[in-house]
Amino acid sequence: MAALNALLGEMCDIVGDEMEQATQALLEADLELAEQVISDHDQLTERSARAEEMAFELLALQAPVAGDLRSVVGGFQLVAEVDRMGALALHVAKVARRRHPFQVLPEEVAGYFVEMGRLAVELAQSAHNVLESQSYQDALALMDDDDAMDDLHRHLFTVMMDREWQHGVAAAVDVTLLGRYYERFADHAVSIARRVVFQATGKTPEQLDEVS
Template identity: 60%
Template sequence: MREAYTDQLEQLAERLADMTGMVAEAMENATAALLQADLGLAEQVISGDQKVDDVRSSIEEQAYALLALQAPVATDLRTVLAVIHAAESVERMGDLALHVAKAARRRHPSSALPEDVKPYFTEMGRIAVKLATEAAEVIRQKDVERARNLEDEDDAMDDIHRHLFSVIMDKEWQHGVAAAVDVTLLGRFYERYGDHAVSVAKRTVFVVTGRMPGYGGDDDI
């Protein structure tokens, strides 16, 4: 019985890691759709978001069943609770990738981004995918040090996000109000995506150490 219970806990964490990998791929495709005005990729992300939602529902159902039937304590209880909270953050990451894809679709066949800001979003997309990929490995390996290192990557995302405001407020901005609004919203989507990835890693630190580290954010979108 104990071995089966341990297997269920490990399976729960593995499914969360797989879900995190799904939203990494979603953001990678959404970024490509945004930068290349690729309608097919945008539609792929949009249609795939329901699968992310379904996985979260299934993970929560399994987690609540463990709470009800096994009454876990100590580290086991932290694992189940962390998975429930982290799955919510991962679903929001999927929603943010969805928002990026919808922006690409809304402006198609034109690009949602002026050419001179595309390099910033190329880098934000790279960081976002790396954060999600690293978060998935943190879950699998329960690597506290690796989890803490995600904060540095997220700081780089925040720096670009802040810089975008100076770009669109500069007197040299010639792309109009609509483009400025698009850049502002899209920058926010990437910044929040990074925050949620850090939050997922933070939950893993809580499982291992029993303490919630004071970094990152898990606010609402």
């Protein structure tokens, strides 16, 4: 299980790097960097397949029970969560590529995406740390860190709904989709934290709140 969690942590590093580079490509209309994110995505796919194989081997050969079985089954779910994070970073890079050579983001919202990109990278790193430590306290802290991303996502809509928005429907659609990609990236990091809480304690975060 330690080896599987280490591999999952490595995958979190990869998706964090993907989102960091995709955000830079988005903000700078950098086609070469967007293409690099897209072409390098195969390394995540390869590690996902390896992680699933490791989980199957643990399930078939070790015949885990109780807490160990919970961890192995959770491993399959964790692979899927990290995969989705990578897919969302890929979506950001593809938007940057599709709109090149034009800037995707109007100046009014660019700063939001600078901060959302930073938070996404931090959440990916926190997910790695949680997988490594298997600490439910760290996992609960990661869940709280998601609030800042939710706030930014809500504020984006206030900018687009303002009467002074002059960038048309296409730009509004791009900003809406991109905001959703970052929000979902953060949501999957939170899902990783929730699964670690369950693996470590046998309880959901809500059940832990009831006990405390």
